[in-house]
Amino acid sequence: MDEAELWGAELARAASPSMPRQVTATVIDVTAEGRVNLDMLGTLVPDVPCTDSYRRRTAGDQVAVRLGARPVVLWRLGDDPADADDASITELAVQAAQDLIAVSAYTWGTGAPGGTGWQTVTQLYTRKDSNGIGQLYAQIGGADPSPPTTPTRPPKTVTISPTDSGSWRSGRPDDYASAPTQGTWTSRGPRRGAWFYGTQIAAACSGKTVASMKVKFTRKRGAGRNSKVPMHLYLHDHTSPPSGQLDLDDGPEELLRLSVGAKGTATLPSSWRSQLASGAARGLAIYTTGSRDYGAFTGGQITIAFSAS
Known part of the structure; x- marks a missing residue:
């Protein structure tokens, strides 16, 4: 049971x-x-x-x-959730529409089209953009009578999963912890855990303006008390698990509190996303002392949203 x-x-x-x-x-x-x-x-x-x-x-x-x-x-x-449902459906529809290129009409014939503004296409090109979306470009022979270029839409949101994770205790990897862990549960001292992403985060952000970064975690069962505990989050600069001590950089930030088995999403501070986007920081870590906030966590998927400029 x-x-x-x-x-x-x-x-x-x-x-x-x-x-x-x-x-x-x-x-x-x-x-x-x-x-x-x-x-x-x-x-x-x-x-x-x-x-x-x-x-x-x-x-x-x-x-x-x-x-x-x-x-x-x-x-x-509580209240009827219809309003919230309508808003979320609208948001999903907008996201889907951004992947489509609208064409007002598509017709053909053996003669030239009627009306004004038409241009003869001398060459047709196609490619995929940086988001994997197909583009079609028509080279024309004369001046372009179309309106000024409209602002481009933001690059697509990307989700990056950790390449590795682990825990450290007494300055070396802790093979007894099956997931990143924070705090002290026995007399052997406090644990610190981390998630590693290689250079994926900086590569995904290169040449783009980051609007937000959100990270998902799940609190592991069988580690600590069932009640909610805060995650004591830090940045680190390792691209892969170190053989010695896991170094901690900026932190701690208590962005998320989870009870046993629970999942949650935290929004990273703007200074953190700037460091991760530039490559000054490479990943996330957790660390605290004592048994009060002892806990183990899985997940670590980071979702990055971009702005148009």
Whole structure:
């Protein structure tokens, strides 16, 4: 049995005819598997499954929970989410449209076209741009009567995954930690963890203006307490795991707090994204002392958005 089943079984044994069949709970975090960690009746209950009707699961949601040997989240309580859905659908449609080139009309015939403004094409060229989008260019024989060039759209957003990760303790790699870990759990001293990207980040940002960088993490089960702990994040300048001590640069920043099994996304500070984009920094690390914020984390995917200029 997992912890949610154990809690449900205990509740079922203590149930009385007057006990409600449903209760209201607060979502603490959403796990990587789509389950939720709940604050329910004053107790942290992790890994509670949800019905398919509970969509867009977010920390802080007030939800209705069916009690039993296995608690289940039935639905979210609150306002109609239609407005938020409309906004997100519109955003996705705009992103899809940016990958298309609009053509007002496409016709053909054996004679010259009617109307004004037409130009004879002397040569036709095609290529892929830096984002992999196909381009078609028509070389014409006379002056171009078209309006001035419109601003170009931003380069496409890119997501970069770590090439490696690990933990260090006592100035050397820690083979006993299966994921990047921060804090002290035994007498052997504090751990520090890191994610490595080679030179991918700087290469992706070369010649572009970075608008934002966001990074995703998941808190690993079986490491530390179940309650939320902050990630103590640092920059580092290693392109690959060092054989000796992992050096830490700017930090710490507490950008994210996660309970056991939870996933989350943090927006990196502007000074950090500038260093990563230029290559002055190469990756992210975590480090703290003591057992209070002990935890292990996976993920590390960085999503980079660009602006047009």
